[in-house]
Amino acid sequence: MAQSDARDRLVAGAADMLRRRGLNATSVRELAKHSGAPLGSTYHYFPGGKSQLAAEAVRLADALTVRKLTAELSAGPVDGLRAFVGMWRKIVVDSDFQAGCPVLAVSVEDQPDEDDEPRRAAAEAFGHWTVLLADALREHGAAEDAAERTATLIVAAIEGTVALCRAQRSIRPLDQTAEALENIVRSVLGAGADQPN
């Protein structure tokens, strides 16, 4: 296995653990084991320890989401929203409601101020997604403030819905949120102002 492959596998494994168990409950030893990597290699690739590895896992999830959103938003905000929803649906359903979002996971556990790289990576990730969605909404006719507000609503609502689905062991909250958000996006774009929900 090439060096970069081993490193990438550790980051992907860490992202998967964060999706399932969160940050504070996961040790570097468990992350190494989950990725099938020797413990020593973890410290070799990530001298900053768990917070460095977790931050890279958050950035991986961020980058994959940015790539997906950028590609799908080129067809318009509704298509972008559907792709965003579909991505989370697959993660939740394929894991039988055991996995969610590593970005949310590191956002809801406190980290010491001097070691909060994962939290800062999460803040950037949410920012990237919101900007992409807001830009697409504006480009398709939404007013400046409505675009930003709606983009924030979409990111927050999808993240929250993933948690609801996991708690309730049901995909129904995501179906409902997706329909509500799609109606809102259409309204904001001026295509269906008489049917806001």
Next chain:
Amino acid sequence: MAQSDARDRLVAGAADMLRRRGLNATSVRELAKHSGAPLGSTYHYFPGGKSQLAAEAVRLADALTVRKLTAELSAGPVDGLRAFVGMWRKIVVDSDFQAGCPVLAVSVEDQPDEDDEPRRAAAEAFGHWTVLLADALREHGAAEDAAERTATLIVAAIEGTVALCRAQRSIRPLDQTAEALENIVRSVLGAGADQPN
């Protein structure tokens, strides 16, 4: 201190820990210490251990939220929504972005199927809040399906926004989500269908 006081203090302390650190990373020993209670009393009051205590903490947060929502929704869905938002704003701001929602916290960490009482309590809590909001929306003129969809959107969006605020160390996402949701509620009630967002 009366027996019930000691027990209540343990549950309140557990809720506070869950808001900040989540479930898996918190030991019964830490919960006892955080509540200023002897470790033995924890096992005395909660023979089911951490999952029983955590489930009661989730039910406490549920009950407080139900009480608040029920009281404020009597003045209408917009007032109820504002109170719901205000409750979370206070928790996030007063804790300097260190605390969020214990119900969400236990929803995003996997628990073994044979020991998932906290997750089941969280599912019930989200259900209670959604039903209260949906009932109020229906009573004030929303259509059946729009009421349920909008109630789910509100609960999911506020929960997700609390995570965004904590990650970004900013209350701005909550301000934006609150404004977007208020516009949506007004639209669904038929009071402002020309201004969905």
